[in-house]
Amino acid sequence: MSTAPRLNRSLPGMPPAPPVRMIHMGIGNFHRAHQAWYTAHAEDSADWGYAGFTGNSPKISDALAPQDGLYTLVTQGSDGDHPEVIGVISEVHPASDHAALLAKFADPQVVVVTITVTEQGYLRGPDGGLDLSQQVVQDDIAAAKADPRAVVRSAPARIAAGLAARRKAGAGAITILSCDNLPANGEVAQRVVSDFAAAVDPALAEWIAGNVDFATSMVDRITPATTEGLQARVEELCGWTDASPVPTEPFHEWVVQGSFPAGRPKWETAGAKLVDDVEPYEQRKLWLLNGSHTLMAYAGPIRGHETVEQAIKDPKVRAWVDTFWAEASRYLTLPADENADYRQALVERFENPNIRHNLAQIAHDGSTKLVVRTIPTILNERAAGNLPRGCATTVAAWVLHLRGLGAPVADKLAGPALEAANSGGLEVAVPKVLDTLSPGLGQDAELVALVLEQAAAIQAD
Numbered sequence: 001m002s003t004a005p006r007l008n009r010s011l012p013g014m015p016p017a018p019p020v021r022m023i024h025m026g027i028g029n030f031h032r033a034h035q036a037w038y039t040a041h042a043e044d045s046a047d048w049g050y051a052g053f054t055g056n057s058p059k060i061s062d063a064l065a066p067q068d069g070l071y072t073l074v075t076q077g078s079d080g081d082h083p084e085v086i087g088v089i090s091e092v093h094p095a096s097d098h099a100a101l102l103a104k105f106a107d108p109q110v111v112v113v114t115i116t117v118t119e120q121g122y123l124r125g126p127d128g129g130l131d132l133s134q135q136v137v138q139d140d141i142a143a144a145k146a147d148p149r150a151v152v153r154s155a156p157a158r159i160a161a162g163l164a165a166r167r168k169a170g171a172g173a174i175t176i177l178s179c180d181n182l183p184a185n186g187e188v189a190q191r192v193v194s195d196f197a198a199a200v201d202p203a204l205a206e207w208i209a210g211n212v213d214f215a216t217s218m219v220d221r222i223t224p225a226t227t228e229g230l231q232a233r234v235e236e237l238c239g240w241t242d243a244s245p246v247p248t249e250p251f252h253e254w255v256v257q258g259s260f261p262a263g264r265p266k267w268e269t270a271g272a273k274l275v276d277d278v279e280p281y282e283q284r285k286l287w288l289l290n291g292s293h294t295l296m297a298y299a300g301p302i303r304g305h306e307t308v309e310q311a312i313k314d315p316k317v318r319a320w321v322d323t324f325w326a327e328a329s330r331y332l333t334l335p336a337d338e339n340a341d342y343r344q345a346l347v348e349r350f351e352n353p354n355i356r357h358n359l360a361q362i363a364h365d366g367s368t369k370l371v372v373r374t375i376p377t378i379l380n381e382r383a384a385g386n387l388p389r390g391c392a393t394t395v396a397a398w399v400l401h402l403r404g405l406g407a408p409v410a411d412k413l414a415g416p417a418l419e420a421a422n423s424g425g426l427e428v429a430v431p432k433v434l435d436t437l438s439p440g441l442g443q444d445a446e447l448v449a450l451v452l453e454q455a456a457a458i459q460a461d
């Protein structure tokens with residue numbers, strides 16, 4: 001049993017809690033390595049504290065509340081582990097503390113809400129709007145109609161309930177800033193929150209349209225899940241126990257587009273880029289980094305790999321990744337030489353031997369991820385008359401994954417794809433799975449043949 005003290009603000013040298021002027025919804029590892037890090041490193045960090053809320057499970061709030069919101073961020077580079085205490089989370093709450101969430105939204109001092117609720121947390125339907133067919137959405141609409149302060153569970157409903165409380169309090173304009181790996185994540189957040197509000201109270205939807213800035217951002221920092229080994233390492237390096245330290249890589253990037261009518265931390269002083277159009281950066285990151293992660297997450301485990309590092313160092317996987325990158329790069333709008341440098345830097349980041357990024361973690365929720373990471377390049381390539389072998393490798397590996405090979409399936413929305421993938425032999429399954437990703441794609445005989453070829457290649461040797 002350790003005799004080391006638990007990390008908390010009364011230990012010598014710990015930072016004071018800044019005043020709460022921001023909310024984070026979906027506090028997990030990524031928020032703590034990224035938005036909280038940028039805030040802690042901004043020149044006005046002493047003025048900007050976070051009230052952090054988990055997205056669903058109370059695991060992180062249970063770990064951080066006894067630590068006064070403090071945690072150890074361990075940057076794992078080729079030169080070893082660098083621990084740092086991050087102090088900008090001034091208070092932390094479980095998602096179930098709905099009253100606290102409403103109180104923070106109603107506070108005029110609070111002017112920014114960052115969110116990381118995962119790609120599936122937005123509950124989008126096939127038309128991009130809020131999926132009204134989902135039970136949780138229907139339950140939340142009924143609850144919010146009966147009482148605007150009623151406890152609701154989905155992210156769009158919780159944000160809309162917070163905004164209703166803000167409108168009632170006359171607390172003024174606010175920015176909702178999405179930090180999830182989704183293209184046009186600000187527009188996506190705006191659409192699902194506005195759809196929810198319109199279903200509950202059209203006047204609220206109108207208030208949102210006039211008072212809420214939905215900002216968009218490209219976020220990047222490879223941040224795996226915490227391990228017990230990291231907890232032991234922190235105790236060894238720092239002399240305190242931390243129930244929830246965060247491992248991360250040295251690289252970080254944040255490109256933000258928003259008007260922030262009520263202010264924000266000076267994130268640019270910590271290296272964030274504030275731009276008028278985030279889309280070119282988003283596309284490059286989602287297609288090159290996340291797209292190749294997705295390829296490796298399904299193909300890697302079938303070839304016996306557990307981590308990104310192992311997969312990228314397998315020459316066969318590396319060749320598939322290079323092929324995929326060449327295909328996707330044809331449709332990027334940033335300068336070609338910058339994209340080439342970006343790919344080279346990605347190889348170095350993926351090969352980092354000190355970061356253990358499990359492929360099974362990245363394999364979660366493929367039905368949502370392939371649609372934004374792989375399908376756009378397939379459609380672009382087919383329209384140009386090309387056969388995209390790299391993209392076909394991702395699809396083939398995903399079909400094999402859905403048929404039980406490699407990492408276990410963890411994807412609440414994969415029902416139709418799972419059924420399609422297991423409906424017969426691969427020749428039957430592949431067109432059906434392609435149709436779940438993009439209706440009609442399964443009719444493309446040349447593409448189907450290529451996916452089958454790559455399925456054989458993944459399973460060879």
Ligand SMILES: NC(=O)c1ccc[n+]([C@@H]2O[C@H](COP(=O)([O-])OP(=O)(O)OC[C@H]3O[C@@H](n4cnc5c(N)ncnc54)[C@H](O)[C@@H]3O)[C@@H](O)[C@H]2O)c1
Binds near residue numbers: 027053056121179180
């Ligand atoms: N980890 C990374 O390297 C990384 C990098 C860039 C972007 N991101 C984005 O951040 C998200 C979270 O990643 P993480 O590493 O912090 O994961 P995590 O598992 O550490 O935390 C996930 C958080 O999301 C919440 N959540 C999960 N499902 C939800 C749902 N359906 N509705 C509302 N909240 C939900 C959880 O309660 C938790 O608070 C990713 O899905 C991705 O979009 C992560």
Ligand SMILES: O=P(O)(O)OC[C@@H](O)[C@@H](O)[C@H](O)[C@H](O)CO
Binds near residue numbers: 119181221289362
């Ligand atoms: O976080 P997800 O689940 O959207 O995707 C898994 C990884 O591709 C992702 O977390 C990357 O590590 C991250 O996007 C790097 O910035």
